[in-house]
Amino acid sequence: MIDDIKADAEKRMKKSLEALSSAFNKIRTGRAHPAILDSVHVNYYGQDTPLKQVASVNVEDNRTLTVSPWEKNLIPTIEKAIMSSDLGLNPATSGDIIRVPMPMLTEETRREMVKQAKHDAENARVGIRNARRDANNDLKELEKEKEITExxxxxxxxxxxxxxxxxxxEVDKALKAKEDDLMAV
Known part of the structure; x- marks a missing residue:
């Protein structure tokens, strides 16, 4: 029984860590990384579809992403979706490829992104502590019902x-790595 509770708590803690990793991917650094566009969704024949399901996203150089749609008629839709996302990116179309240059980050922008990273890390810590609290409550219930000893x-x-x-x-390590990445010029 204790092993089941521990396994459930560990599963929930892993999910908090995965959510943190996903949140960190949305915080862009000065370098191009395909995961930055993971949150972008495109209207594909009336369906809200993730960008990576309708196009390939690659790194052209360390400051530019290229998006290659699988259907040419999607180019304007993808361009509009990237512009309307809250990432602050301005794509440019050249033929069949959409180039997405990464703007330079100012010191102020970097500090704001570090604040966001710290906030996301704190949310992950809260999720981990909630998993601990629930597991401890389950253990207390089992002890109260005399199914386990004190x-x-x-x-x-x-x-x-x-x-x-x-x-x-693990959360602290991830936050430190993200802060170092954001503050590197």
């Missing part, structure tokens, strides 16, 4: 705390 409950809480500490360290 010693087993304490041992389980210690296991959950070690797991929590491990995932918090």
């Amino acid at each position: 010693d087993d409950q304490r041992r389980g809480e210690d296991l959950i705390q070690k797991l929590t500490d491990q995932y918090i360290v």
Whole structure:
């Protein structure tokens, strides 16, 4: 039973870490990275479709992305979708390819993005702590119903705390890496 609770808590903590990684991908650095466009959706025959399902996104050089639609008639729609996204990018079409240059980041913009990264990291920490709280409540319920002993409950809480500490360290590492990436000129 304790192992089930621990496994469930670990699964939830992993999801918080994955959500953080996804959030960090949306925060652009000065370099081009295909994951920046993951949040862009295109109207494809009346369906809201992710960009990567209707086009290939590649890095041309460290400051430019290229988007190659699989259907030529999608070029204006993709261009409009990239412009209307909240990423602050201005695509330019040349033939069958859409080039998306990454604008230079100012010091102020970098600091704002670091703030956003810290906020996302704190949300991940909160998610991890919520998983810990729920697991500890489950352990207390089992002890209250006499399905486990008080010693087993304490041992389980210690296991959950070690797991929590491990995932918090992972969040801190990811945040440090993202901050370094954002502040690098």
